[in-house]
Amino acid sequence: MKKILTVLLAATVIVSCNKTSNDANVAPASSSAMEKSSNSGNKVKVNHKGNVIQVNASALSAHIAHGDQMVVQAGDMATSFSDVIANPSKWFFYNDETDQIDNSLGSFVSGPGTPPYGSGSVQISVSGSQRRCLATYQFAGMPLADISVLAFSTYNPSAGNGGAANRTGYLNFNVDFDGSDTWQKRLIFTPPGGDVVQNTWQEWDCIDGGSAIWRWSGGTFPGTSVTSMTWSDLLTTYPGIRVRVSDPWLGIRVGSPYASGYTENLDGFQLNGNSFDFEN
Ligand SMILES: [Ca+2]
Numbered sequence: 526m527k528k529i530l531t532v533l534l535a536a537t538v539i540v541s542c543n544k545t546s547n548d549a550n551v552a553p554a555s556s557s558a559m560e561k562s563s564n565s566g567n568k569v570k571v572n573h574k575g576n577v578i579q580v581n582a583s584a585l586s587a588h589i590a591h592g593d594q595m596v597v598q599a600g601d602m603a604t605s606f607s608d609v610i611a612n613p614s615k616w617f618f619y620n621d622e623t624d625q626i627d628n629s630l631g632s633f634v635s636g637p638g639t640p641p642y643g644s645g646s647v648q649i650s651v652s653g654s655q656r657r658c659l660a661t662y663q664f665a666g667m668p669l670a671d672i673s674v675l676a677f678s679t680y681n682p683s684a685g686n687g688g689a690a691n692r693t694g695y696l697n698f699n700v701d702f703d704g705s706d707t708w709q710k711r712l713i714f715t716p717p718g719g720d721v722v723q724n725t726w727q728e729w730d731c732i733d734g735g736s737a738i739w740r741w742s743g744g745t746f747p748g749t750s751v752t753s754m755t756w757s758d759l760l761t762t763y764p765g766i767r768v769r770v771s772d773p774w775l776g777i778r779v780g781s782p783y784a785s786g787y788t789e790n791l792d793g794f795q796l797n798g799n800s801f802d803f804e805n
Pocket residue numbers: 640641642643644645646792793802803804
């Protein structure tokens with residue numbers, strides 16, 4: 526159950542951690558990362574024509590409009606849920622087994638190869654049934670109908686994967702099908718395993734003109750008899766479908782259900798005009 530944000534918000538008030546709580550009155554985070562700083566203070570870091578520069582937060586939207594990416598480095602990661610609540614635009618490493626933020630679960634590295642943005646990336650290694658994620662809460666309440674670009678890039682190094690070339694990180698987020706903002710599990714986009722090529726960066730289009738295939742962690746989609754839907758079908762079947770408001774967890778997971786562990790590099794997450802460059 527991914528209710529930690531709600532729980533932690535409640536905990537800040539009542540100093541009590543009850544993982545079954547799901548009804549705390551939580552102010553929604555901004556759905557626009559452009560309005561937020563990914564760094565402390567009034568400065569933000571952007572990748573401007575290949576160089577990491579600091580700009581005023583007020584100028585961020587202009588830089589994004591020019592094609593700059595928001596730069597995220599190790600020191601920019603949220604260190605706790607209270608940090609995320611205070612700074613919802615931050616990213617963090619998330620242990621999906623224990624529902625904890627733990628920035629030791631991933632690292633920021635050079636390369637490998639030529640990442641889609643900048644010169645570095647995030648690297649996560651897992652073993653067995655571990656489930657670790659690069660995650661954020663910054664897209665709270667985002668209607669899926671308003672998303673025109675949704676993509677991320679992965680690199681599957683043969684050195685860390687025992688020759689298994691079908692594994693990738695995959696995108697999932699807490700979904701609200703019906704506007705009730707209750708826990709309704711997660712939507713999942715998994716890159717087709719047969720398309721994975723090792724030792725090269727690949728960008729995965731999670732919309733693909735409406736034909737990208739999505740699954741739901743609850744199994745058969747609510748009110749249907751199907752276990753997968755295209756992006757277009759999601760919009761048609763569930764008008765108003767959105768990222769959950771009060772617990773807007775969104776992350777790229779490395780790990781289970783891919784068995785036996787692997788290493789994956791991640792970079793270039795994109796949602797509409799928000800593009801993120803993970804750099805060491
Ligand atoms: Ca990068």
